[in-house]
Amino acid sequence: MQTGWDDTKLLIVDDDQDILVAGKLLLKRHFGEIITCDNPAHIPDLMAQHDFDAFLLDMNFGPGESAGEQGLFWLQKIQKADPNAVVVMITAHGNADVAVKAMKQGATDFVIKPWQNEKIVATLSAAVRLRSSRRETERLAQASQVVSQSAQGPRQEMLGNSASMRAVISLIERAAPTEANVLLLGENGTGKELAARALHDTSPRAGGIFMSIDLGALTESLFESELFGHKKGAFTDAAETRIGKFQAAEGGTLFLDEIGNLPLHLQTKLLTVLEQRKVTPVGANRPTPIDVRIIAATNVSAAKLHDKEFFRQDLLFRLNTVEITLPPLRERPEDIAEIAYYYAKFYCRKYSVPEKRFTAGTLAALTQHSWPGNVRALRHAIERAVVLSARDSDSFSPADFQLAPDIRTAPASPNEEHTDLNLERIESRTIRAALQKHRYNISHTAKELGLTRAALYRRMEKHGI
Incomplete structure (x- = not known):
């Protein structure tokens, strides 16, 4: 006869073998797994191996003991560990007065030997419910901490009315109401995170959390801890228990950016979680069910993703139930004016600058530029123009944007590259060449240049890339 606690785990600690046998026979009919122990010195090892929902702990161990000091000692040990x-x-x-003393020191309740079966079952059922409530409270507190650390910036719209953008928006509108996993493809700066947010905001999970994590910036040693969480003491720097991004996004959406940069052995761990819909925090013994929708993104080409030497195909099938490709800005130049107007208005307001118009020549220059960094690069160029343009002018000029020569239309000759020793231009050419070599993969480019991703972004902004 089960009572709804099939997956619970209890520990009975008593030096009386008759108590252990009787307790196990009774409680296994009402709870999941019952573990017994006749020596309290084994409690730390058992706690390291199992995650117990409740403890049934004797107050006295050994013949003639009646003061309850041993029970109080091990009560403190258990509480310190958990x-x-x-x-x-x-x-x-x-000895009820001793048990009351134990409750003042943190025990939940007590039972008196010889116990009544109904009483001990009811007491332990209440204990298990309390444990479940404490777990949920802890999870919510940790989730709140993770969310606050991943504070979302101001929402930005998906801009553009070109045919390619209308096709993207149509796919988002059809995929959003479903629970299907979505894979977003596209170069850096094309708006993959904006698309992910749009999918979340128009889905049934819109009231839940949108949690974003950049896998390209995550070291391998922290992969499991960041995504799955960890228990206190699980490794050297684990000073406190922390839930991972999967649990923090419970009931909402988890956006896995730069998934193409994930090594094969970590892809295997991610696949296991997606298949089982459970995560096991580092240092924990019990997996935790998860309820999240996965949206992934990468700037790696679809062809490379289908290379089994680079990306696990079973993981790809889990991720790309729906596949949406964000077009680069150079393929939708008709959207540049709308994007430019939007960000010019935004940054003029932000920096308390009177709104400015774009001259025909300025719009022509912006439209003809290839924008290797896509919308992100255009946005940064407009912010810089708002800050640096003449305050007494009511319009932007092409010079305000400091657009570097378009390497797509005006490549430097070998002789020019060797004779031009200007450090600024050399740096700009080197960054552009590295970006082209790695198909604008920021992580790979930064690694080759010996920079951090943040440092590379600063240099790209500096050179208008």
Whole structure:
């Protein structure tokens, strides 16, 4: 006869073998797994191996003991190892005052030997419910901490009315109401995160959390801890228990950016989580079910993703139920004017600058530029123009944008490259060449140049890339 606690795990600690046998026979009919222990010195090892929902702990160990000091000692040990542990004390008839003392020190309840079966089942059922409540409270507190650390910036719209953007928006509108996983493809700066947010905001999960994580910026050693969480003491720097991004996004959407940069052995771990819909925090013994929708993104080409030497095909099939490709800005030049107007208005407001118009020549220059960094690069160029343009002018000029020569239309000759020793131009050419070599993959480009991703972004902004 089960009582709804099939997956629970209890530990009974008593030096009386008859108590252990009787307790196990009774409680296994109502709870999941019952583990017994006749020596409290084994408690730390058992706690390291199992995640107990409740403890049934004797107050006294050894013949002639009646003061309850041993029980209080091990109660403190359990609480130190797990502050949320739920402990029910066992005491002999006539020692209720000792049990009350134990409750003042953190025990949840007590039962008196010889116990009544109904009473001990009811007491432990309440203990298990309390443990479940404490877990949920801890999860919500940790989720709140993770969300606050991943504070979302101001929302930005998906801009553009070109045929290619209308096709993207149509796909988003059709995929959003479903639970299908979505894979977003496109060069850096094309708006993959904006598309992911649009998918979330128009989905049934819109009231939940949108959690974003850049896998390209995540070191391999922190992969499991960041995504799956960890228990206190699981590794050297684990000073406190922390939930991972999967649990923090419970009921919402998890956006896995730069997934194409994930090594094959970490792809395997991610696949296991997606298949089982469970995560096991580092240092934990029990997997936790998860309810999240996955949206992934990469600037790696679809052809490369289908190379099994580079990306696990079974993981790809899990991720690309719906596949949406964001077009580069150079393929939709008709959208540049709308984007430019939007960000010019935004940054003029931000920096308290009177709104400015674009001359025909300025719009022509912006439209003809190839924008290797796509919308992100255009946005940065407009912000820079708002800050640096003449305050007494009511319009932007092409010079305000400091557009570098378009390497697509005006490549430097070998002789020019060797004779031009200007450091600024050499740096700009080197960055552009590295970006082209790695198909604008920021992580790979930064690694080749010996820079961090943040440093590369600063240099790209500096050179208008």
